[in-house]
Amino acid sequence: MRRILSKPFGVMLVRILGIDPGTERTGYGVIEVSGQSLTCLDYGCIITDKGISLPEKLLSIHERATGVVAKWSPDIMAVEQVFFSHNARTAFQVGQARGVILLVAAAFGMELDELSPVEVKSAVVGYGNASKEQVKAMTRVILGLDRVPEPDDAADALACAIASSVKRTFKAHLERVEDRV
Amino acid sequence: MRRILSKPFGVMLVRILGIDPGTERTGYGVIEVSGQSLTCLDYGCIITDKGISLPEKLLSIHERATGVVAKWSPDIMAVEQVFFSHNARTAFQVGQARGVILLVAAAFGMELDELSPVEVKSAVVGYGNASKEQVKAMTRVILGLDRVPEPDDAADALACAIASSVKRTFKAHLERVEDRV
Numbered sequence: 001m002r003r004i005l006s007k008p009f010g011v012m013l014v015r016i017l018g019i020d021p022g023t024e025r026t027g028y029g030v031i032e033v034s035g036q037s038l039t040c041l042d043y044g045c046i047i048t049d050k051g052i053s054l055p056e057k058l059l060s061i062h063e064r065a066t067g068v069v070a071k072w073s074p075d076i077m078a079v080e081q082v083f084f085s086h087n088a089r090t091a092f093q094v095g096q097a098r099g100v101i102l103l104v105a106a107a108f109g110m111e112l113d114e115l116s117p118v119e120v121k122s123a124v125v126g127y128g129n130a131s132k133e134q135v136k137a138m139t140r141v142i143l144g145l146d147r148v149p150e151p152d153d154a155a156d157a158l159a160c161a162i163a164s165s166v167k168r169t170f171k172a173h174l175e176r177v178e179d180r181v
Numbered sequence: 182m183r184r185i186l187s188k189p190f191g192v193m194l195v196r197i198l199g200i201d202p203g204t205e206r207t208g209y210g211v212i213e214v215s216g217q218s219l220t221c222l223d224y225g226c227i228i229t230d231k232g233i234s235l236p237e238k239l240l241s242i243h244e245r246a247t248g249v250v251a252k253w254s255p256d257i258m259a260v261e262q263v264f265f266s267h268n269a270r271t272a273f274q275v276g277q278a279r280g281v282i283l284l285v286a287a288a289f290g291m292e293l294d295e296l297s298p299v300e301v302k303s304a305v306v307g308y309g310n311a312s313k314e315q316v317k318a319m320t321r322v323i324l325g326l327d328r329v330p331e332p333d334d335a336a337d338a339l340a341c342a343i344a345s346s347v348k349r350t351f352k353a354h355l356e357r358v359e360d361r362v
Contacts, residue, residue, distance in 0.1 A: 088268065089272070091269040091272045095274065095276020096279055096280030103236065
């Protein structure tokens, strides 16, 4: 599979797949990071049929997520950490879809990056208490899109991918600073 | 894939895979149902390495569960329903492993049978408040095993498969009675 490539002058080209898993709706967004510039390659939402069984829904999510990964060969999968202020039933439902998504990451040897909601909001908007609308608006600006990405699931997935790239850039910067000290 | 076969004199041969999923330990047990007789074909526990990442654990569970299904071609997957008296964190962890297991069921076109803990205990021991030890002892007796199946995860999985077969038999019996009325 494609690994992180070196471009001329040492600029790294990294592809990040942000993903927001759910048994009914799984948002995804693929971005390419080249130095400081971010490009949106693809985004969308895997919606499962209401009339099919849970195993069939999971199979559909697995097939379609595998299709996205096979098409874009992302290096990193970025997903939000799940917090448990929600009820256990919701956590269980999300868990089942998330298990299938993480399986795709492992099958393609992708690196997993788990981000807290605060990390995502801080990276995209600049502060950790930003509203959903602010996150969507800034996602559009950062990726230079003509319009705000829809639906929400896809926008969340793209925001997660952006946050992952910001974290990487920051980490790389810190490492350079440490090398100088 | 193998489908439910008719034996001479109309006795149905059905294979049931009971499974007790978890990210650290996934118990499984395969039984064959031929009329009133149950035979244990296989049981065991998929234990994931402590040192590997969650996606790698899920990949390992997926591969090994697929191996069991490919070997025995069960018609039905029997899993316990998860109740949410536990905390959300546990539900989420179990959910991730369960998603991967249900994916295997869908990929092989298996029928899914979800059983409540009370259904399992009632079917195996005769009353819904039975202890874990009673369930294990009766699992041994019902399947005619030389010793109590170990570890607990495998015994739970076998109990689940037995309960699924009891439910089927009872349902078939009810249908016959209804036909007569």
